[in-house]
Amino acid sequence: MRRYVIAGNWKMNFTPSQATAFINEIKPMVAGKDNCDIVFCAPYVTIAAAMEAAKGSNIKIGAENVHFEQKGAFTGEVSAEMLREIGVEYVIIGHSERRQYFGETDETVNKRTKAALAAGMKVILCLGEVKEQRLAGITKEIVSMQTKLDLADVSAEDMKNVIIAYEPVWAIGTGLTATPEQADETCGQIREALAEIYGAEVAEATIIQYGGSMNDANAAELLAKPNVDGGLIGGASLVAKKFTAIVDAAQ
Ligand code: PGA
DSSP, rough: OOOOEEEEEEOOOHHHHHHHHHHHHHHHHHHTTTEEEEEEEHHHHHHHHHHHHTTSSOOOOOOEEESSSSSSSSSTTTOHHHHHHTTTOEEEEEEEEHHHHHEEEEEEHHHHHHHHHTTTTTEEEEOOOHHHHHTTTTTEEEHHHHHHHHHTOOOTTTGGGEEEEOGGGGGTTTTTOHHHHHHHHHHHHHHHHHHHHOOOHHHHHEEEEEESSSOOTTTHHHTTSSSOOOOEEEEGSSSHHHHHHHHHHHH
């Protein structure tokens, strides 16, 4: 039995005080809704304030990236150990914005994933096709290849701590959503790729989220699909009412 994980990706939004206000607002709205795990991934400087506000609630706070080296001359980067010391459990890795704007490749995504897992963190690994790839009919090949490259040398045991977020790049922040059928089909193809690497048991146990303009209006339909085990939510994770509606859809 897979459990829904509803995760917000705040991206470069919310200062510490804004995050505190947001968590205080949404905390009572999602209280007791325990049929899913609820996570907000925050900018590094906002994490501590968000965690403080979320104390004692069913909300967990994660990070949006992590570096693969343990320490040293990597100006501007943050290590897994640093995140662990302040109690961060979840981290997004390989988001398409990192791949598009910050030169992230499957190789660096794989290195970051292994570093986070070695530090005992849970990874939300993002992958998905761009529009040209979908139009060319090669989505399955792309997501299978990304799954294999991004998880290279990740053990079956460590897969317990990996959540995959299938995010078609053409659907992120565009208002375009994959249809529930497209989301289900592609999440299923990722599951097939997992089965090839790890066997059926790991593939069936792995949580695969959909992300890309998921909102209060379309979440129920997407989450109803058998291969969709939650959502990674950008825009709608900044609005308490919208995010709560998505959590409700997962109940
Ligand atoms: P969106 O972002 O919900 O605003 O499309 C999703 C994501 O980038 O994770």
